Amino acid sequence: MAINRRNFLKAATGSALTAIVAEEAQAFSPRETKELPPKAVGMLYDSTLCIGCKACVAACKQANDQPLEILESQQGWNEGAWDSAIDISAKTLNVIKAYTNGEMTQKDREVDGYAFMKRHCLHCVDPSCVSVCPVSAMQKDPITGVVTHNPDACIGCRYCVVGCPFSVPQFDYETPFPQIHKCQFCSHLQAQGKLPACCDVCPTGASLFGDVRELKEEAKRRLGAEEGEVYEFPRGKLGGDRDSHTAQIPKYQKDFYGDTELGGTQVMYLSGVPFDKLGLPTNVPDKSYASISEGIQHTLYKGMIAPLTLLSGLLFMAYRNRKHHDDDEQSPKEDL
Numbered sequence: 001m002a003i004n005r006r007n008f009l010k011a012a013t014g015s016a017l018t019a020i021v022a023e024e025a026q027a028f029s030p031r032e033t034k035e036l037p038p039k040a041v042g043m044l045y046d047s048t049l050c051i052g053c054k055a056c057v058a059a060c061k062q063a064n065d066q067p068l069e070i071l072e073s074q075q076g077w078n079e080g081a082w083d084s085a086i087d088i089s090a091k092t093l094n095v096i097k098a099y100t101n102g103e104m105t106q107k108d109r110e111v112d113g114y115a116f117m118k119r120h121c122l123h124c125v126d127p128s129c130v131s132v133c134p135v136s137a138m139q140k141d142p143i144t145g146v147v148t149h150n151p152d153a154c155i156g157c158r159y160c161v162v163g164c165p166f167s168v169p170q171f172d173y174e175t176p177f178p179q180i181h182k183c184q185f186c187s188h189l190q191a192q193g194k195l196p197a198c199c200d201v202c203p204t205g206a207s208l209f210g211d212v213r214e215l216k217e218e219a220k221r222r223l224g225a226e227e228g229e230v231y232e233f234p235r236g237k238l239g240g241d242r243d244s245h246t247a248q249i250p251k252y253q254k255d256f257y258g259d260t261e262l263g264g265t266q267v268m269y270l271s272g273v274p275f276d277k278l279g280l281p282t283n284v285p286d287k288s289y290a291s292i293s294e295g296i297q298h299t300l301y302k303g304m305i306a307p308l309t310l311l312s313g314l315l316f317m318a319y320r321n322r323k324h325h326d327d328d329e330q331s332p333k334e335d336l
Ligand code: SF4
Pocket: 120, 121, 122, 123, 124, 127, 128, 129, 130, 147, 163, 164, 165, 166, 167, 168, 169, 182
C-alpha cells in the first residue's frame, strides 16, 4: 500500500491507539488529595470583624517592599497620596475588596448590604500552582505548608497563573525580567519569630494567624456560639498574649470556607454573606485539582498515550515537510 496522508493518519491515530485510550480512560483514577502538613500554619479571616481599614494592605506593602499603586483616575489629583490597588497585582500582594448590594446600608448582609473581603494566596493544602510548575519554583513547605515562589528558579512560563483556582499568582509585565508575585505568608518574618504583617497590625483580629487545626476549632467555636453573644475575639496570633477584641457574635454563614474546598486551604474564611459573593469559588469538589490533573497525567504517560500522540504528530509533520520538499523537486503526481 502506498503511504498517503489518509493511510498515515489511520496508522498513527487509528484502532490500536483508540483501544489504548479507551482502556486507560477506564483505568484512570485521581490520586489522593494531599494531607495537611504536621505543623501547618494559616490564617482565619473573619469578614464580619473586618472594618476595611486596610492597615493590612499598607503593612503588607511595607513588609514586602512593594510599591504603591495609583489608579489612573487618581493620577494628577493629589498625586501619590493614595495607594488604590483594586485587586492583587505584581505590586500588591494583599487587597481588601468590598461586596455591595442595593442600598449598602447594613454590614455583612447580602441584600442592601456590604461586606469586606481580604484577597491573597490561600496557601492551599494541595496547591495547583506547585503541581503545574515545571521547574519546582513553586514550593510547599512540608512542615508548615506555606507555599512560596522562588524567583531564581522561575522560567516565567505562567502555568501557575493559569493553574491557580483563586487567580492569585500575578505576572509582572512591566519589567525587563518579568517575575511572578504572590503572598509568601511573610516567610521572612515568620523565620524571625514574627507574625505575618497583616495579622500583626489588624486591630480587630479579622486576620488571625495560628496553627491551622486550632484555627479550625476557633472557627467552629464562633459558628457554634449564639448570635448576639459577647465573644472575646483573639487578635494577632491565636493563643498569643494580646488583648482580645470584644464584640458580639454576628449572623454567620453556616460553615467556614477552606475546610474541604478543593482539598482545603490554610487561609480560611468566616462570613456573613455567601462565600461566592466574596469571590470565592463555591460548588467545587473536595478533591484538589492537582490530584485530578496529576491522575490524568499519570494515566496518559502510564499508557504512553501522550508520547504516542506526540510522536504521531512529529512523524506526520516530518512526512509532510519531506513530501513538500519532494514535490518541489518532482512533478506532483502522488495521490494525497
Ligand atoms: S491560592 Fe493559588 S497560588 Fe496560592 S497556594 Fe493555592 S494554587 Fe497556589
